[in-house]
Amino acid sequence: GAGVSQSPSNKVTEKGKDVELRCDPISGHTALYWYRQSLGQGLEFLIYFQGNSAPDKSGLPSDRFSAERTGGSVSTLTIQRTQQEDSAVYLCASSLWPGPATYEQYFGPGTRLTVT
Amino acid sequence: GDSVTQMEGPVTLSEEAFLTINCTYTATGYPSLFWYVQYPGEGLQLLLKATKADDKGSNKGFEATYRKETTSFHLEKGSVQVSDSAVYFCALTGNQFYFGTGTSLTVIP
Numbered sequence: 001g002a003g004v005s006q007s008p009s010n011k012v013t014e015k016g017k018d019v020e021l022r023c024d025p026i027s028g029h030t031a032l033y034w035y036r037q038s039l040g041q042g043l044e045f046l047i048y049f050q051g052n053s054a055p056d057k058s059g060l061p062s063d064r065f066s067a068e069r070t071g072g073s074v075s076t077l078t079i080q081r082t083q084q085e086d087s088a089v090y091l092c093a094s095s096l097w098p099g100p101a102t103y104e105q106y107f108g109p110g111t112r113l114t115v116t
Numbered sequence: 117g118d119s120v121t122q123m124e125g126p127v128t129l130s131e132e133a134f135l136t137i138n139c140t141y142t143a144t145g146y147p148s149l150f151w152y153v154q155y156p157g158e159g160l161q162l163l164l165k166a167t168k169a170d171d172k173g174s175n176k177g178f179e180a181t182y183r184k185e186t187t188s189f190h191l192e193k194g195s196v197q198v199s200d201s202a203v204y205f206c207a208l209t210g211n212q213f214y215f216g217t218g219t220s221l222t223v224i225p
Contacts, residue, residue, distance in 0.1 A: 004159075033213065042120075042205065043160075043215035058212065091160070107152075107160040 002026070004108035006092050012114045013082055021077045021111045025094030032075050033095075033105060034067055038088040046090075049075065051097060082115045089113070118143045122206040122216035129196055129223050137191040137219045139180075139206035147210035149173075149182050149189040154203045154218070163191075163204070196223045 005024045013019050025032050034046040045059040049069045060066070064083075069075040079086055089112050093105040123138040141149065151163040151173070164173030169184035178193045189206060201223050206216040 035213075035215070040217070042217040043207075045213045045215075048213070056212070093160075104162040104165075109159050 004092055004094055004106050006090075006108040006111050008111060009109065010112045010114075012116060015084060015115055016081055018078065018080045019082055019113065021079075021090050021092075021113070023075045023077070023092030023094075023108060025073065025075070025092070026106055027073075028096070029094035029106070030072065030097045031095045031103075032069060033093045034075070034077050035091040035093065036061075036088045037091060037110070043091065046077070079113075082113075084115045087113055087115045118147065118208060118210045118212065118214050120206050120208050120214045120216040122204075123219050125203075125218070126220040126222060129221070131198055131223055131225050132195045133223075135191070135193040135196045135200075135221070137204055137206075137221070139189045139191065139216060141187050141189065141206075141208050141214075143187075143208060143210045145210055147208045149180070150207040150209070151178070151180055151189070151191050152205040152207055152215070154205070156202065160205065196221070198223045198225055 007022045030051045032049040035043040047067045048056040064080045067077045089110040091110045092108045095105045096103040119142045121140050148167045150165045152160045153163045154160045164175040166173040166182035172181045180189050180191045203218045203220045205218045208214045
């Protein structure tokens, strides 16, 4: 079946602009995760959605970052007033409930964001 | 807080050599431990996992044992192949999700 998809695959934006990154999880996966992978760094957890529960936003680096998940499926990560340090690959993953301790996370191909 | 520390790369080995990639962790409670792999041009995928102390995860000839006494989850393979060339990430799931910085492995014929 279809895996996790993300769009766009590449995004170049000017400093100060807002960007939206989209993630389509695997159908039936109730858990959805966003990570950021900066050059030379590991994956940095950003936010976690689990079913209808309130999302775990504890990894968001600043209030310029927000995410929503509509209808328990598609998710959008929004970065407002982008800064050069936001340049990274943004990865989305999904899994079955109750989450990665029990079920594998399936990762999308990522969106490479470049802020100029 | 929780964290994962893995061996710095890059690692270059000849085909059929023995591989060890070290991973140690710090966690409160009892996390699950994972190795993910990213092949060139592909997304991350789960390689193996262990959910409790002394469990051994294995897949594709790779193994890792959850060692609570040494807080380690080292990845091993007895005989690497060119097709194993990839970036390997150690990860921990506790209260949050933590990944290591990745170790790049290149296997040369």
